[in-house]
Amino acid sequence: MKADIYQNYKFNVIVNVIDGGFFGLALGFASFITVIPLFVSRMTDSAILIGLIPAIHQVGWQLPQLFFAERVVRLTRYKPMVVALTIHERLPFLGLALVAFAVPVLGIKAALYITFALLIWQGIGGGITANPWQAMIAKIIPSDRRGTFYGFQAAMANLLASGSAVAAGVLLTRLEYPGNYALCFFIAGLAMLISLVFIALTRESESPQVQAISEKRSLWKNLIRILKVDKSFRWFLVIRGLSQLSVMAVAFYTVYAVRYLDMNEAVAGLMMSVFTFGQIIANPLMGWIGDRWNHPAVMKVGALSAALSALIAWWAPSLTWFYLVFIFAGIAYVSIWTIGLAMTLQFGSEQDRPFYIGLANTLAAPFTIAAPLIGGWLADTAGYPSTFLVSALCGLGTALVLQLTFTKPIQRLEEEPETTNGN
Numbered sequence: 001m002k003a004d005i006y007q008n009y010k011f012n013v014i015v016n017v018i019d020g021g022f023f024g025l026a027l028g029f030a031s032f033i034t035v036i037p038l039f040v041s042r043m044t045d046s047a048i049l050i051g052l053i054p055a056i057h058q059v060g061w062q063l064p065q066l067f068f069a070e071r072v073v074r075l076t077r078y079k080p081m082v083v084a085l086t087i088h089e090r091l092p093f094l095g096l097a098l099v100a101f102a103v104p105v106l107g108i109k110a111a112l113y114i115t116f117a118l119l120i121w122q123g124i125g126g127g128i129t130a131n132p133w134q135a136m137i138a139k140i141i142p143s144d145r146r147g148t149f150y151g152f153q154a155a156m157a158n159l160l161a162s163g164s165a166v167a168a169g170v171l172l173t174r175l176e177y178p179g180n181y182a183l184c185f186f187i188a189g190l191a192m193l194i195s196l197v198f199i200a201l202t203r204e205s206e207s208p209q210v211q212a213i214s215e216k217r218s219l220w221k222n223l224i225r226i227l228k229v230d231k232s233f234r235w236f237l238v239i240r241g242l243s244q245l246s247v248m249a250v251a252f253y254t255v256y257a258v259r260y261l262d263m264n265e266a267v268a269g270l271m272m273s274v275f276t277f278g279q280i281i282a283n284p285l286m287g288w289i290g291d292r293w294n295h296p297a298v299m300k301v302g303a304l305s306a307a308l309s310a311l312i313a314w315w316a317p318s319l320t321w322f323y324l325v326f327i328f329a330g331i332a333y334v335s336i337w338t339i340g341l342a343m344t345l346q347f348g349s350e351q352d353r354p355f356y357i358g359l360a361n362t363l364a365a366p367f368t369i370a371a372p373l374i375g376g377w378l379a380d381t382a383g384y385p386s387t388f389l390v391s392a393l394c395g396l397g398t399a400l401v402l403q404l405t406f407t408k409p410i411q412r413l414e415e416e417p418e419t420t421n422g423n
Helices: 002-007 009-029 035-041 047-073 079-089 091-101 108-140 143-174 179-200 216-229 231-246 250-260 265-292 295-315 319-344 353-362 365-382 384-405
Strands: none
Touching: 002 009, 009 108, 009 143, 009 179, 035 047, 035 091, 035 108, 035 143, 035 179, 047 108, 047 216, 047 353, 047 365, 079 091, 079 108, 079 179, 091 108, 091 179, 108 143, 108 353, 143 179, 143 265, 143 319, 216 231, 216 353, 231 295, 231 319, 231 353, 231 365, 231 384, 250 265, 250 295, 250 319, 250 365, 250 384, 265 295, 265 319, 295 319, 295 384, 319 353, 365 384
């Protein structure tokens, strides 16, 4: 099987990076941060409902993963499950296109209900797909190349998302409502289906059959065993939680700069471009460095970047400093996503990996939910600078835990041949 991995390595990297690219293209046309909130704002003034949109997407991706681990661990091939389940995170975009087109017929209230039902469907669809997808990537990409792969895939997604976000802005400006949103969502759905074609081309060989878990309680016993035995993984879970809190300030940077530093919409767009472009550069670079050095050290750099970003925002006497704020925030996001994914796949054997994936993501979900709530509460009660300071402290805490607990690279449990002679 190892020979097959290296034989198909280049092909699998190409098709999966293209998959990520079209996925990013779709999310530019149907962004959970801009386009979909703008669409929902046409139907409601509720800040709570609008604020729930990115949270549904993030928590939906994280929360279900542990509960699918038992099914994933039994598989000899992951791709069939990935292809079958990922439909549920892609079709909802075509549903949003239909809802947008039919708003005049459905009415505001019904359209709003259906929109949130589709968003929940999409979020959960991503969550039930995420565990087998990560297990598949761990299987087809050698362990010393996963950071580089995730980095290039994320960079491609960010690059195409940046371009499609600009195109979405043009469509929303030049076309009339609701046809403008319907077209954006339709293009997003089409890009998602093209993305599906490429992920379905992945070449994956059979793995040995894993003994089935006969009793439900055996699953939980296995999870408890992992948490008891694997001390490094327990600390990694702490790091996952702290890292979510370390970037909670990012959601409030734009609002703070608009209110207190006179940032206008044009500059806000430029800041977002800096944020995205920084990630495009940092993703492959940090992934490559993590593979050749070690991922905990690179994640520590990301944690310090999160702290530095928040500290500069807290101190900044003028708007110009916020370019640095967003650059360091982009590096922090790369460490949480790209490096976090790569680190997760380094724990456990292939048989146990779905349990590790599930624990690492599902147990991070409460922190994902809590971070914006804590940040918003601090901003309302003590001011935005308080949010920035607490975020910075969490970033420093994340770096400290990494420094004390991961003093050397994570030992890879799977036996793999030397990659110097690989493709």
